[in-house]
Amino acid sequence: MKFAAAGFAAAVVVLLGFLLDGYHQGLAVYVAIYFIAILGLDIVTGYTGQISIGHGGFMAIGGYTTAMLSHYEHWNLLLTLPASLAVTFLVGVLVGIPALRLSGVYLALVTFGFAVSIPQLPLKFSKLLGGSNGLHTAHSVTHLWLYVVSWSCAGVALLLAWLLLRGRTGRAFRAVRDSEVAAASSGVALPIYKTLAFGVSGALAGVAGSLLVLATNGFAQPSEFGVLLSLQILIGAAVAGLGSLWGVILGALFVGLLPSVSASFPVIGSAHGQDVVFGLAVIVIMLVLPNGVAGLLRRFEPSFKTAIKRDPNTS
Amino acid sequence: MGMKGRVPAVFAGVALVAAIAVAAAFGAHRADPGISGSTITIGGTFPLTGPASLYKTIPAAENAYFDYVNAHGGVNGRKIDFKILDDAYDPSKTVPLTQQLVEQNKVFAVYGSLGTAPNLAIWNYLNQRKVPHVLLATGDSYWGFSAKKYPWTIGFQPDYPGETKIYGRYIVQNMPNAKIGVLYQNDAYGKNYFAGLRVGLGAKKSQIVSQQAFDLSAGNVTQQMLALKASGADTFVILATPTPAIQAMVTAAKIGWNPANVFLNNVSAVSTFLKLAAANGAKVDGIISTGAYVDASIPEESNLAGVKLGKQILSQYASSLDPNNSLTFYGLANAWTMVYALKNAGKTPTRAGLMRALKNLDPKKAKNPFLAPGVSLKTGKKDNFPLEQVQLIRWGGGATGNWNPFGKVYGGVR
Numbered sequence: 001m002k003f004a005a006a007g008f009a010a011a012v013v014v015l016l017g018f019l020l021d022g023y024h025q026g027l028a029v030y031v032a033i034y035f036i037a038i039l040g041l042d043i044v045t046g047y048t049g050q051i052s053i054g055h056g057g058f059m060a061i062g063g064y065t066t067a068m069l070s071h072y073e074h075w076n077l078l079l080t081l082p083a084s085l086a087v088t089f090l091v092g093v094l095v096g097i098p099a100l101r102l103s104g105v106y107l108a109l110v111t112f113g114f115a116v117s118i119p120q121l122p123l124k125f126s127k128l129l130g131g132s133n134g135l136h137t138a139h140s141v142t143h144l145w146l147y148v149v150s151w152s153c154a155g156v157a158l159l160l161a162w163l164l165l166r167g168r169t170g171r172a173f174r175a176v177r178d179s180e181v182a183a184a185s186s187g188v189a190l191p192i193y194k195t196l197a198f199g200v201s202g203a204l205a206g207v208a209g210s211l212l213v214l215a216t217n218g219f220a221q222p223s224e225f226g227v228l229l230s231l232q233i234l235i236g237a238a239v240a241g242l243g244s245l246w247g248v249i250l251g252a253l254f255v256g257l258l259p260s261v262s263a264s265f266p267v268i269g270s271a272h273g274q275d276v277v278f279g280l281a282v283i284v285i286m287l288v289l290p291n292g293v294a295g296l297l298r299r300f301e302p303s304f305k306t307a308i309k310r311d312p313n314t315s
Numbered sequence: 316m317g318m319k320g321r322v323p324a325v326f327a328g329v330a331l332v333a334a335i336a337v338a339a340a341f342g343a344h345r346a347d348p349g350i351s352g353s354t355i356t357i358g359g360t361f362p363l364t365g366p367a368s369l370y371k372t373i374p375a376a377e378n379a380y381f382d383y384v385n386a387h388g389g390v391n392g393r394k395i396d397f398k399i400l401d402d403a404y405d406p407s408k409t410v411p412l413t414q415q416l417v418e419q420n421k422v423f424a425v426y427g428s429l430g431t432a433p434n435l436a437i438w439n440y441l442n443q444r445k446v447p448h449v450l451l452a453t454g455d456s457y458w459g460f461s462a463k464k465y466p467w468t469i470g471f472q473p474d475y476p477g478e479t480k481i482y483g484r485y486i487v488q489n490m491p492n493a494k495i496g497v498l499y500q501n502d503a504y505g506k507n508y509f510a511g512l513r514v515g516l517g518a519k520k521s522q523i524v525s526q527q528a529f530d531l532s533a534g535n536v537t538q539q540m541l542a543l544k545a546s547g548a549d550t551f552v553i554l555a556t557p558t559p560a561i562q563a564m565v566t567a568a569k570i571g572w573n574p575a576n577v578f579l580n581n582v583s584a585v586s587t588f589l590k591l592a593a594a595n596g597a598k599v600d601g602i603i604s605t606g607a608y609v610d611a612s613i614p615e616e617s618n619l620a621g622v623k624l625g626k627q628i629l630s631q632y633a634s635s636l637d638p639n640n641s642l643t644f645y646g647l648a649n650a651w652t653m654v655y656a657l658k659n660a661g662k663t664p665t666r667a668g669l670m671r672a673l674k675n676l677d678p679k680k681a682k683n684p685f686l687a688p689g690v691s692l693k694t695g696k697k698d699n700f701p702l703e704q705v706q707l708i709r710w711g712g713g714a715t716g717n718w719n720p721f722g723k724v725y726g727g728v729r
Contacts, residue, residue: 023418026411123502123530132502132531133435134406140439216410217440221432224407 006158009249013151017144025143026215031256032150033211036157038236038251040204046242047165048197049177050099054111055205056230057118060222062088062206063213064122064129067220070137077139077214078149084210085203092202096195103180115230119222130220137218150211157204161245164200173197205233235282241292251292254281347666349423355390355657355664358398358416359428361452365403369557369587370429372636373452374399376646377427379633380654390657390664398422404429406436413437417446424449424669426653427471431455431504442467447669449656450649450701454478454582455507456729462674462699467666469673469694471649473607473702475504475580476511477728481605481705482552482578483515484725490576494524496548498539498563500555501528508554508580524548529559536563537570544572552578557588564589564597577602581705586612586717587640593714600713605705605725607690608648612639612717621647621684639717648685652692652701655681676701689724703728 020028037055044050065084069075075083098110122129129135141149164170172193175183184190213220232255240251258277285292349356361374374397381395389395398420402408409428416422417440424447428434431453441448442465450471451458458470486493497512499505505528513520525546527539536559543551544567551567551574553560560583567574584604593599609621616622625647626638636643652673660668678691686692690704704726708718 021418023414026414026418030411120532123532126502132432132504134432136435136439140443212407216407216436219406219410219436219439221406221436223405223432226405 005246010155013155017147017151020147022143025147027257029143029146029150029211029215031252032147032154033208033215034233034236034256035154035248035252036150036211037205037208037233038240038248038255039154039157039161039245040201040208041233041237042240042242042245042248043161043165043173043204044197044201045237046244047170047177048173048194050096050194050197051104051108052111052198052201053108053230053234054095054113054115055201055233056225056227057111057115058088058092058202058205059209059212059229059233060118060225061091062209063220063225064135064209065206066210066213067135067137067218068129070139070218071135074138077137077141077218081149081153081207081210084206088206088209089199089203091206092199093195095202096198099194099198100191112227112230115227119225122220122222132222134219134221136220137213140218141214146211146215150215153207153211157207158245161204165245169193169196232278235278237292238282238285239292241289241294244292244294247292247294250294346663347423348421350393350664353393354396355393356396356398356420356422357424357426357653358400358420358422359426360400360402360409360412360416360433361427361429362404363399363401365405366558367404367430367556369585370452370642372640372642373429373646373649374427375633375636376629376643377650377653379628379631379636380647380650382632383628384654390654391662393664395654395657397426402433404433406430406432409433409436410440413440417441417444423447423664423666426450427452427649429453434458438465438468445666447666447673449669449673450653452645452649455504459698459700459729467670469670469699469701471652471701472645473581473605473705473728474700475508475582476514477703478581478605478705479508479511479552479554480515481707481725481728482603483512483517483519485515485603485707485722486550486576486578487516487519490550491519493519493522493550493576494546494548495522495550495552496543496546496574497523497526497552498536498543498555499526499528500559501530504556505554512552512554529555531556531559535559535566537566539563540566540570540572544570549574550576550578553583554580555583557583557585561588561592561595561597564592564599564602565595568596568598573598579604581605581607584708584718585641586610587637587642589710589716590714593716599710600716602710604708604710604718606641606687606708606718606720607702607705608641608644609685609687610641610644610708610718612641613719614717615720616688619684619688621686624684641718644685648683651683651685652676652681655683673701674699687720687724700729 041055044052062084065087066080069080099107172188175188236251236255239254240247362368363371378397381397385394400412402412427450429452434451448468454472454475456474458468499509525543527542529536529539553563579602581604589599609616609619611622629636629638656672657664659672674694676692676694678693681692683692687706692701694701704724705728706720706724707722708720
C-alpha cells in the first residue's frame with residue numbers, strides 16, 4: 001500500500017515535469033524545497049520531540065555554503081549539495097548539544113536565537129559573505145534542472161527519512177519524544193540520539209537552503225533567510241501534522257504555493273497580506289486541527305478501515 | 316488498425332501540418348513578448364508594504380503618467396499596461412515576482428524596479444534571458460559601469476558616489492577649514508557614498524575628524540551621534556536611508572549638537588522627510604542636498620512647464636498623491652523617459668530597440684520636462700548613466716519649508 005502510494009507520487013512528479021511550463025516548474029521547485037525543510041523539522045520536532053524554530057538558520061548556512069563554493073571555488077553546483085549537507089549536519093549536531101540540557105520552551109528559545117543570529121553573520125563578515133548585497137553563484141541553472149534536482153533530492157530525503165525512522169533509530173527517536181526517562185532507562189543513549197536527530201534534521205534543511213539559493217538565481221542574501229522563513233517551515237509542519245511523513249507534502253504545498261496563488265487576490269496578494277494568511281492558518285489549525293491534516297486523516301482512519309472490513313458482511 | 320482508425324489519424328496529420336504552417340507564417344513576424352497590436356505590457360517590483368513603503372509613491376506617479384499617455388494616444392497607438400508587484404524590499408520576494416512578470420505575465424520589459432539588493436538579485440536572470448531591465452530606481456554605480464557584461468540593464472538617477480563627490484568639492488571650495496563628521500550606513504550603499512565623499516574632498520579628507528558607521532538593524536543612531544558631537548565636528552554629512560537619516564537629524568537636536576553645516580544625501584532629502592524631522596524637533600534649516608528633478612514645493616519653480624504638467628497629471632490620474640512630495644516628480648521623470656524610449660524603440664517596439672533608444676539619449680531631443688532646469692538626459696557609446704547632473708539645494712522654512720536651489724548645476728556625477 002505504502003509502496004504503491006510512493007510509486008504513484010513519483011509518477012505524478014515525473015509527469016508534471018513534462019506537463020508544466022517553466023514558470024510552474026519554478027513554483028513546483030519551491031514546493032520541493034519546503035518539502036525537504038519541513039521533513040527535516042519533522043524528524044527533530046515531530047519524531048524526537050525537540051522543538052526547533054530555527055530551521056531558517058540551517059537553510060542560511062546551506063545556502064551560503066553553495067553560494068561560496070560556487071562563487072570562490074567554482075564548484076559544480078550539484079556537488080555543492082552534499083557539501084552543504086555535510087556542513088549543516090555538523091552544525092545540527094552542535095545545535096543539538098544544548099538540547100541535552102534544555103527542553104520545551106527553553107530549547108525553542110535557543111533555536112530561535114540561532115535563526116535570528118545566523119543571517120547577521122553575512123553583514124558582519126561582509127568582505128567574505130557579500131554583506132547586504134548578497135553573494136552570487138558563478139553559474140545559474142534552468143527551471144528544468146532545478147525541478148529535476150530538487151524533486152530528486154526530495155525523493156532521496158523521503159527515502160532516507162523512512163529508512164531511518166522505520167527501524168531501531170526511529171524507535172529510539174520516538175522513545176525520546178514520549179518519555180526521556182523511560183527511554184534512558186530502556187538503554188537509549190539520549191545524547192547520541194538527540195544530537196543525531198538535530199544533525200539529520202539540520203542537514204535536510206541545509207540542502208533545502210542550497211536549493212533555495214539556486215531557485216533565486218544563485219543569489220544568497222541575508223533577508224532571504226529571515227526569521228519568517230523559520231516560521232514558515234514551522235507553519236508547514238503544523239499544517240502537515242507533526243510525526244507524519246505523508247502530511248509533509250501537504251504542508252509543503254501550502255507554504256510553497258500560497259504566495260503565488262494569493263498574489264491574484266486583492267488584499268492578501270500583497271507581501272504582508274500573505275503573512276496575515278499564514279498567521280490565521282496557524283491559529284485555525286491549532287484550534288481546529290491540532291494534529292494537522294495528517295491528524296485529521298488519522299482520525300477517520302479507524303472507522304474507514306472497519307467500514308471496509310464490515311463491507312462483505314453487510315452486502 | 317482498420318479504416319475506422321485511419322481517418323482520424325490522417326485528419327490529425329493534416330491538422331498538424333496546417334498548424335505548423337500557420338505557426339511558421341506568424342512566427343516570421345512575431346513581435347517581442349509583451350507587445351500586442353494595442354498594448355505594451357511592462358512591470359516592476361516595488362515596496363508597497365514594509366519598512367521602505369514610503370517609496371510606493373514612485374510607482375503610483377509612474378502609473379499616473381502612463382495613464383496620461385494612454386489617454387493621449389499611447390505609444391504609437393499602443394497603450395501601456397504597467398504591472399506593479401509588491402516585494403516589500405525583500406530580494407527573496409523580488410526573484411519569484413520578477414519570474415512571474417517575465418514568464419507568466421510575459422512583460423516586454425522589467426521597468427523601474429526599486430532598490431539595490433532587489434535589483435542585484437534579478438540582474439543575472441534578466442540579462443541571461445535578454446529581457447530589458449531598465450530605469451531602475453537605485454543610484455548605485457554598478458548599473459552604469461557594468462554595461463558590457465550586463466547589456467540589458469540601465470539605471471536612471473545620478474549615482475551615489477558622484478553625488479557625494481560634489482559635497483566634497485563644495486566643502487573644499489566653500490568651507491576649507493571645516494571639521495567634518497560623517498554618519499554612514501554600514502552597507503554597500505553607505506560605503507559607496509562615503510567613498511565618493513573622500514574622493515571629492517581630495518587632500519582635505521584629513522579634515523574628517525569622526526566617521527561613524529551604523530547598522531540598519533540596530534534601530535537607532537544615538538551612540539554614533541554622541542560620538543560625532545564629542546569629536547567637535549562642525550560639518551555633518553549624513554549618508555543614510557530615510558529612517559536613520561530622520562533619526563540622525565532629530566537626535567542631533569535632542570543631544571544639543573548644532574553643526575554649522577549639514578549635508579544630507581539625496582535619497583533621504585525628500586521634503587516629506589524633512590518636514591517630519593522638523594516636526595519632531597530637528598533643526599532642518601540650512602541643510603544642503605542635491606536635486607535633479609523639478610520640485611513643486613519650490614516657489615520659483617511653480618511656473619515651469621514640467622511642474623504645471625505634473626500637477627495636472629497627478630490631479631487627474633492620481634489625486635491621492637501630494638505633488639509637493641518630491642518622489643512624485645521622480646516617478647514622472649522616470650516614466651517620461653520610459654515613454655520616450657518606447658516611442659523610439661521601433662514602430663513595433665522591440666527589446667533590442669528599447670535598449671538602443673535608452674543608450675542613445677540625445678539631450679537635444681529627449682527634453683524631459685520633469686528634470687530641474689539645466690539637467691538633461693544623455694547617454695552614448697561609453698556612457699550608460701542617463702542622469703549625471705545635479706543642482707545643489709538648501710532647506711529653508713522649518714516644518715512648513717521647502718528646498719531652494721542655489722549655485723550652478725554640477726555635471727559629471729558618477
